[in-house]
Amino acid sequence: MQYKLKIGESIANLEFTPAEKGRFSARVGDETFAGQAHAPQPHRLQVQLDGAPALDVYTASTPEGLWVWTQGRARLVRDAEQTKRRTSRRGGGGAKEVTPPTPATVVAVTAEVGQRVAKGDALVVVSAMKMEFTLTAPYAGEVTAVNTKVGEKANPGDILVEIAPAEEQSDG
Amino acid sequence: MFDKILIANRGEIAVRIMRTAREMGVRTVAVYSTVDALALHVLTADEAVCLGDPEPAQSYLHIEKIIAAARQTGAQAVHPGYGFLAENPAFAQAVVDAGLVFIGPPASVMAQLGDKTQARRLMQTGGVPIIPGMTSADDDPARLAEAAEEIGYPLLIKAAAGGGGKGMRVVHAPGELAAAAKQAASEAKSAFGDGSIYLEKYLAKPRHIEFQILADAHGNVVHLYERECSIQRRHQKIIEETPSPALNDALRARMGEAAVAAAKAAGYVNAGTVEFLLNGDGEFYFLEVNTRLQVEHPITEAITGLDLVRRQLNIAAGEPLPFAQDDIPQRGHAIECRIYAEDPENNFLPSPGKILFHREPTGPGVRLDNGVYTGFEVPVQYDPILGKLVTWAEDRPAAIARMTRALSECVILGVKTPIEYMRAVINAPAFVAGDTYTDFLAEHFAAWQPDADADNAARLAYALHETLAPAASASAGETRREAPSPWQTLGHWHLGK
Incomplete structure (x- = not known):
């Protein structure tokens, strides 16, 4: 079986060969694994790699994706093919959008429809777990929509303010 | 003793207080906001009162609603925990005015100690060493410049009403003073509604050492030794330990005496913490008094064997301290790691969300004061603390090894936590050597990244999960809805009626 797996921004191919009685062999890059595994209870796997501690x-x-915990380390392992599809469907490029970095509550909205903004102007202030973040205009332009109001929840990917970019020359 | 108390807080600290209350035969009332209806503190209490909307101002900070909840449930006393209203003198006074007991110091003492310049004057009079600098706030540029010459550079601008690093500025040269003072005052004004500032000498590479004190209403004051809390991010502690590797018996005795003197100078009653900065020459200076139970109180409990919440309730009920300074043991070494929902790879950005799976660490010398469970949705509105993990062992190396083991056993999936980061911190050579000071993390761990060597094992686990786990996860719950439980089929049938 072939997997293309992403952790953070790092993508690697995993070749996985299951055998009888929970035995397996696998290869990622130049690292090879062989051993035996079983699932003693829900959410739990016990992996005995040949010649290594369990x-x-x-x-x-x-x-x-799948959250994996081993030896005090948590990793979110994602199928790279799937994540690619997901970002391309959404239009990609989150850095140019007015969206919170983490799930948050909106505490102030200064942007108004029709307002002309310069790059870096404050548009929305969100709060997450006692920390406040000011979301600013990623580029100069005119505000075409404000999709939130004070007290509402906002998640990463939610476009809180939409901006039609100004003409190129206004960027200086 | 009280029959029933209300805990005006949430999360792990509310649960921790309820546990001792239950051991003492005291019934507990939880308060909660609408997002916390299924929070662990609500599930743990004997009864619970909903305060309203999630915003703190409408719930955990709403004094009238909390007092009404206490009256409605017949609670005789209120424990404020830490954070929220714990250091708000108006709340402490309102509790007393309602004919209830506030489990903490008197409102007047709290108010005095909350004003930093007033607290500095109080300590100076009481013979407690303070950081050289001003003892009253001033905004006149000429007088600030004059005071700065006397103190010497570098110096620190601080907000009189301050806390959490807000309104704080380091000034290295006279030319920077005026502008920095203006900025600090404006920041303090917006953060605390009070722009008063003052100047203090800046101490390079200090350690944060605090002393736990207990004072009863009969004039008895003792200290319960120190806690070293130098491992901080954004001026907030994340790892604490006791004893401090920096203190010898003579210095510990001197600082302990100063802490007791500070408590006496303030007329303190109940449990409190006197914070000091300690420099490399063994000189220590008063920083502030925290007029509440601290997050890190369990490490003191571990080395003294005392239950601080039990002591708080006894003191609030008017009982004298049952021991003197010389009766208090100090045994072994304890470390606390705060488990926050935050991302150490990404500047400790908060990471709210649903806890998909949680396994609590256990075993010899391990304590987890926890506020969450598998399936709990960590709300976005409150402090990101999930729990605090404490280990005790006979000495410091064994306590570090035990904490390393306990962190490895503490499984939290679904939100980011600093567990891997803290494991790296406590095993870093400088930490192991006890070479800790308040900018330790900024100096040694600013560019920390998770261990990429573990990534391929995680990828292997992904494939193993795909082949092995479907059967296990099906039995775990995905199919549970298909077979109706008795709770769904019982209808209006009542047990025992």
């Missing part, structure tokens, strides 16, 4: 592994599935 690894206790915990997992939890989400639509984004």
Whole structure:
């Protein structure tokens, strides 16, 4: 079986060959693994790599991917093909959008429809767990929509303010 | 003793207080906001009162609603926990005015200690060493410049009403003073509604050392030794330990005496913490008094064997301290790691969300004061603390090894946590050597990245999960809805009626 798996921004191919009685072999890059694994309880895998101490592994599935915990380290492992499809459907390029960095509550909205903004102008202030973040205009332009109001929840990817870019020369 | 108390807080600290109350035969009332209806503190309490909307101002900071909840449930005393209203003198006074007992110091003492310049004057009079600098706020540029010459550079501008690093500025040269003072005052004004500032000498590479004190209403004051809290990010502690590797018996005795003197100077009653900065020459200076139970109180409990919440309730009920300074043991070494929902790879950005799976660490010398569970949605409105993990062992190396083991056993999936980061911190050579000061993390861990060597094992686990886990996860719950439980089929049938 072939997997293309993404952790953070790092993508690697995994070649996985299951055998009888939970035995397996696998290769990622120049690293090879062989051993035996079983699932003693939900969310838990016990992995015995040949010639190494047993690894206790915990997992939890989400639509984004699989959370994996081993030896005090948590990793969100995603199917790289799927994540690519997801970003391209959304239009990609989150850095140019007015969206919060983490799930948050909107505490102030200064942007108004029709307002002309310069790059870096404050548009919305969100608060997450006692920390405040000011979301600014990613480029100069005119505000065409404000999709939120004070007290509403906002998630990363939600476009809170839409801006029609100004003519190129206004960027200086 | 009280029959029933209300805990005006949420999360792990509310649960921790309820546990001791239950051991003492005291019934507990939780308060909660609408997002916290299924929070662990609500599930743990004997009864619970909803305060309203999630915004703190409408719930955990709403004094009238909390007092009404106490009256309605017949609670006789209120424990404020830490954060929210814990250091708000108006709340402490309102509780007393309602005929209830506030489990903490008197409102007047709290108010005095909350004003930093007033607290500095109080300590100076009481013979407690303070950081050289001003003892009253001033905004006149000429007088600030004059005071700055006397103190010497570098110096620190601080907000009189301050806390959490807001309104704070380091000034290295006279030319920077006026502009920095203006900025600091404006920041303090917007953060605290009070723009008063003052100047203090800037101490390079200090350690943060605090002393736990207990004072009863009969004039008895003792200290319960120190806690070193130098490991901080954004001026907030994340790892604490006791004893401090920097203190010998003579220095500990001197600082302990100063802490007791500080408590006496303030007329303090109940549990409190006197914070000091300690420089490399063994000189220490009063920083502030925290007029509440601290997040890190369990490490003191671990080395003294005392239950601080039990002591707080006893003191609030008017009982004298049952021991003197010399009766208080100090045994072994304890470390606390705060488990926050935040991302150490990304500037400690908050990481709210649903806890998909949680396994709590256990075993010898391990304590987890926890506020969450598998399936709990960590709300976006409040402090990101999930729990605090404490280990105790016979000495410091064993406590570090035990914490490393406990962090490795503490499984939290679904939100980001600094567990891997803290494991790296406590095993870093400088930490192991005890070479800790308040900018330790900025100096040693600013560019920290998770161990990429572990990534391929995680990728392997992904493939193993795909082949092995479907059967296990199906039995775990995905199919549970298909087979109706008795709770769904019982209808209006009542047990025992």
